[in-house]
Amino acid sequence: MSSFTREIVCRTSPYSTCGCCLDGCRLEITSVARVCVSSNAACPGDDRSRFEVRPVSDRVINTKRLSERHGAAPPVCSNHCAPNDNSWCARRDHALPDLVPYVPGIDPDTATRFHSRDSPATCGGIQSLLFIYCAVNRPAVIQQAESALASGTRVPDPECLWLSLSVLLYSDKFAEVTLHCERILRTGGRALPRRSVQIAGLVRARARALRGHCLDAAAELQDLLDGGLPAGLRGVAVAWLLEALAGAGETQQANQLLLGDRFGPIDELPDQAHIHAARGAVQWADGRYEQSLAEYLTAGRILADLRVANSAIVAWRSRAALAAVTIGRTELALALAEDELAIARRWGAPGAVGAALRALGLARRDSHSTHVLERAVELLQLADARYELVPALCDLARLHVENAEPIRARTVLVTAIEYAVASGNRAWLEQANALLPLVSERRKSPKLTRQEQKITRLALEGLANKDIAETMFLTIRTVEFHLSNVYRKLGISGRSELRDAISPAECA
Template sequence: MNEERCVTFAVEGHESCAATKALAAVDEGGHDRIAAVELAEEALASPACAENVRCVWRAVSILVSAGEVASADAHLLRLRDSPVPAIVELLPVLRAQITRWIGDLLGAREQLTPLVGRGRGMAALSLVEIHLLLGDAAKAEQLVEEHDFSAIIAEVPAVRGVLRSVHGLTHLYADRYSEGLEHCLAALRYPAGELASSFLVVQRQGIAALAAMAAGQPDLAASLARQQAASAQAWGGPINLGWSLYVLALVQDDGRQVERLRDAVDLFEFAGCRMHLSEASRELAVRLALSGDPSGARHHFDRASRLAAELHSDMLARRIAVSLDGLGTAVAGPPLTEQERRIAWLARDGLSNKDIAARTALTVRTVEFHLSSVYRKRNLTGRRELLARNVDLS
């Protein structure tokens, strides 16, 4: 960050600042959504707030957290002509945060990467989290090595909670659950003004609940999940509500897991949140398989696999593969024909479709037809999964 931008971010809320009042309405998690949204709208319509970087950041954060994405986007569009250079520079970062919030991690990565290349520290911090959520720990670690995030904290204290969350995710993806939980809980202790900097108050509560569950603290996990559910109900919005139901299904064994996951899937689908939809579909498929519904399980595994392929997410694909391998014959699907088995084995041995056709005296088109049938019956997205997974070809 350059000096001018640092000074602008350091400006405190001015007298009668609507953005500061909006944060007071949030009340550390948000239980006065209507008042917070109205004050955020007032702030962005006020010349005094609209020319203050911190006010814009806070007001847009509140709108997005409350599910008012269209309104936030409209304000960002209007602010493209702002006379304040620092605000113009902030807008792409805010747009990327919105893209991440609706679950389009790949889109957010594409938006943030060129910003990091131009030396924007806030973009780098956000991109670290995106890489972690996409399962690319190596790129996340590389970014951490390349940037001095302690300097960013000194310039923009409001991102301390975000940095704590990033540390928490780093530990969680390395299976260091106790350390991850410590950082996730610390992130939630920061004031609402700092949590709002990332739009993700409700989602961070859910991540902390899942971390507690992984760390072997089910009572704490249930307590955090209930807090998250209260915040989600207060703020509303399909993504917040869906995420709340998803987390509750994973931490509360009360016989309502399938019901909650079905509702979460519907909400994520309505919101167009493909990342969350893939993960919730996978979890629902597992529960359906274990409850004796292989047909329903295959349907949701198919959807989860399709979305993982669309998102080019190796992390999601790995999780789906692990779930399928763990369930074994519970979701084996229809039996393969002798011809399908033979062709699948040849493909697994590394032969191309053309080579398989020559070996079996079939046309390439026929080989493709049989492989497509194998992929469908075994819930595969294509040849890569056939090669990578221990697929039952019996």
């Protein structure tokens, strides 16, 4: 074994060529070994490096102070780094235990039997999960999961099935997850263990909730819990049920579930990070933002202790940031949103990046916020993550209203309403409809000068700028200047939106 020491400093980039770290974390490589992910054998040509992590930048130090002051979990600097090629091998941290202490949805007694190098029963899922924890190797873990779930092979063992479906879920592959689950459920019956059928139903319900069908997902999750899920899955299932109910606006039912012990005392269920985050979602939907923030930060502390950096497991940072913004704790919100974005970009799932950008845009509230939220909406649409998308569209509409851009706000709200109707989500529909009067009020009586009115009327008649200039004996540049003023006053971007923004009668 050779040994050497060299330093890599990540200041503004969420990753480096040799080591993966959050902003401002210095990775000091102290020794090198070799290991292969796909088997227990040595893997020539790929390094496994052991790291010591030391914060060096002011931003990270200040964020740590912020965390201590506001009670947030400190940023988790992941010590794992991906190889420079697409092989299955990767470096691992010396602090990574041989026995994995935490696997979501699997009771601790079973989880402690899992070795970080995997076994045939887990089909590469443990290594994939560890990569997800530190937000690296997303293409590789997706490939591994798809290989395990390939339709030409038999349905894998329950542990392998759960891990592979979870990997796709955490990677924003909601459509693929749904197809795999439905194929497994069609097989069903005596051909599969009962637990495999339960796992497929559970993951399908979660994918439905994340794609906006919260009521359908809640009903499915309720049936699964009533039918008796294994103890290890019960905590995740209850948490996902609570979040589905919160997303559907069914906060009364969610609070009854929190107060009762229908599925056992809620504080004694496994996967408490998921439970606390679900409580935060319910309290957010109920308008109890201080309590929501506290629950999300508690979830973050639990995950930090478990060395889980990636919010694909539980999106606590972005949602805590939203709660912090709402109650005026902007400094904390900004720190959380920036950390979330760094990790989400390293992981590369569009939904995760979109959710982080939404939180960042609202936390910053500067001249770039609208652009940041527009990008967030694009990525959430790409992921079909409607659970986050519709609220983000409403946030974007509010920004357009504040910026006196009523036509853009109306366009965004129409999109939000279409998604809400398609999802059958009454709470989202009410949220979007509540903003429509603000758009209507801002649209009344645009104050155009007489010259602007004449030019606008001719533009509405279909005349080009050159023809308007000839008709009014003006230069083309003057026409363009007046039209740009009209677009600004009406809150539109150009001619394509002009007819919807003002009628010819208003230009008479």
